[in-house]
Amino acid sequence: MANNQENQTVTDGSQNAGQTATANTGTVSTANSPITGPVIAAHLAANSVDETENGPDWKALSRKHEKQAKDNYEQLRKTEAAYEESQSQLHDLQVENARMKAQKAHPQISDDVFALCGETEPEKISEWAEKYAALNPVTSPVKAEPVREKAEQGARTRGEGAPKIRSGTYADGYAAAKARQEQRRQARSAK
Template identity: 40%
Template sequence: MTLNEEPKNAADTAKAEEAKPETGENKLPAQDSPQTEDKTDTGRTADDELAKWKAMSRKNEKQAEANLKQVQQVQAELAQARADNARLTAKNKYPQISDEALTLCDKTDPDEIAAWAEQYAKLNPINAGVPAPKPKSDPLARKTLDLAENPQGEFNPKPKRGDAYKRSQERQNARRRNRNKTN
């Protein structure tokens, strides 16, 4: 193996270094003399390098703490948004749940809010889209139901087809009853 060839394995590398003439480039300074300092490739001392790495470590730790706080804040906002979404979904799914009813729910997990809403809806059922039957015989009950439908008290139903005929039939029947009583 010549000096200009590159070694092919570790054994050849060791032989090549032994064969190189000593020019003073590879010599290390004596470790036991107190006057020599450890120098790195760029000329800095070991203390300078240590201070540099400590400063970089402190900077990275501060950045990591800031990142952790930011992640925790974003996670809290995400949890709040999910809880709000679950509340809105519950209000949409169950019309009997109002804003006041949702203030009673102390849950924050979306699944727990959905379960709470389902239980609340079971306790307070409504007939969605089906009006309550109106009693025909009791005028006070009818008036109460009419006021419940329209709390302002302005209830003026439009006449339905055939109402005039029904009224005229009721009048005729009332006359016949009165005639039969007097006879």
């Protein structure tokens, strides 16, 4: 491959003798070795360190690797800080979860009661909740009677029987209520 740019031939007696490297673009055309040519070309393109007559510029390589080490160390510090923050958030969520589980298992424990708890570990919070629940048991809750049962009981005491649920339109209900009122009025006047 020939380039229109100024080329120089490497003749240091090494394996890549007879190759031409382009000074500006970093591309290499090989004359001798079809197998090692692309590898060497990629290697030369990747290492853009200035080479002198005696070999690579060690100071430039040292600065390059020192900069890379500093960048890696800074990235490590950022990653460690992010890890610590995520661990802190995870711990806070585990504590909140332990408190919610304790409140679900023991209804006598409220948010105000947790002010008495000095524990910060999820396992110890659940142990504290068990101890508190043993000291402060919940009385049996009053069984709530459904409204329907109360209405039926009230209707039976008045002698009306169980109330009936009717289906129909508003006009049908109005007509039925009007008919009941008329029956009651006639029953009172007949006495």
